[in-house]
Amino acid sequence: MxxxxxxxxxxxxxxxxxxxxxxxxxxxxxxxxxxxxxxxxxxxxxxxxxxxxxxxxxxxxxxxxxxxxxxxxxxxxxxxxxxxxxxxxxxxxxxxxxxxxxxDVSFNYAKAREIPAFVPPAGLEPGAYRMRQVDVERSQEFRKCIECFLCQDTCHVVRDHEENKEAFAGPRFLMRVAELDMHPLDAAAERGLDRRATAQDEHGLGYCNITKCCTEVCPESIAITDNALIPLKERAVDRTYDPLVWLGNRIRRRGERDAES
Structure with a gap:
């Protein structure tokens, strides 16, 4: 030696x-x-x-x-x-x-508490969940996160702009929102929770400019940007700006109001 x-x-x-x-x-x-x-x-x-x-x-x-x-x-x-x-x-x-x-990394734990938890479908008991393997694999990558917070540290939105911390959850927790949003059994929407809307309006998704610096430092080699943040941005944009999605939402909401009356 x-x-x-x-x-x-x-x-x-x-x-x-x-x-x-x-x-x-x-x-x-x-x-x-x-x-x-x-x-x-x-x-x-x-x-x-x-x-x-x-x-x-x-x-x-x-x-x-x-x-x-x-x-x-x-x-x-x-x-x-x-x-x-x-x-x-x-x-x-x-x-x-x-x-x-x-x-002091308590900032990250505060952000974690702001993310609404998984919402199971009504009437489906724990242990009875059934999903296709392809759906499991989509979010399984994100479960490898060890919460070292290196992605949070290197993200320039957090690193260089202290004033952004209140409005921006950071890549680790936007990845958590993306994981829940793509979960095939998450019934948040049925309970009135729009994860894409909260990602944009409450967790600061719009601050992310997909420089991939978070992906580069991840010790678990999670493709945070390509597999979580970019798809979440695309779904959030579709929800707000896609004319067909907008029309479908309007029709669905009108149908719900008619059913209630």
Whole structure:
């Protein structure tokens, strides 16, 4: 096993401010950045704060930015960097710093609570759901999300415009709306909930300009833009601007009013 000394710059500080500190840390073959952070804690900076849990790329806890790119510390191998370059680790830029590499991601949990849950069809008991495999596969991809929030961090609507956060759910939660909207058993419309309308009017779908930056940083390789956001935009536009859809909705609503009277 070969070892070498690598140069690291790690952001240290808290909500009041901070800056980058330089370290030289031993690296062994096969290690990931999280291994180096742990060695740094053990040998030079015992008070360095970093959030992590599974070290297997499945919990999403160790999100940070490495050389300016949102990544999971546990899934970024040291072998992707030249031995002579300095590796810079900073906290997620889109969220408030708690301390060092730990950020306050509660924004995301607040947005999650704003998404209405799956609405089962009336009279259909849990365990009795039946769907075609092709319909299962459409939304199954989105269930791989580990909620690392790297897509939220890299989305420039959130990252560069703090004022947008109140009106914009971000790619992770627009993906959740898309998943529910394409679910063949979701009966939200029967309960008066138009998911496409809420995506546009309440969750800020119109802010997304499909740059695909969210897809590029997803550690689960979910095609967030192509398979969730673009189809959701198309369905939202059809609902509002397609003349045939508009006419069909008018006829349906008129029929419902006549039936009630």
């Amino acid at each position: 070969s070892t070498y000394d690598a140069r690291f710059r790690v952001w240290r500080g808290d909500a009041e401010g901070g800056g980058l500190e330089d370290f030289t840390v031993e690296v062994n073959d096969g290690e990931v950045v999280l291994d180096i952070v742990h060695r740094l804690q053990a040998t030079q900076a015992p008070d360095l704060a970093v959030r992590w849990n599974c070290k297997a790329g499945k919990c999403g806890s160790c999100s940070a930015e490495i050389n300016g790119r949102p990544r999971l510390l546990c899934m970024t191998r040291m072998s992707v960097f030249d031995r002579g370059e300095t590796v810079t680790i900073t906290p997620l830029r889109a969220f408030p710093v708690v301390r060092d590499l730990v950020t």
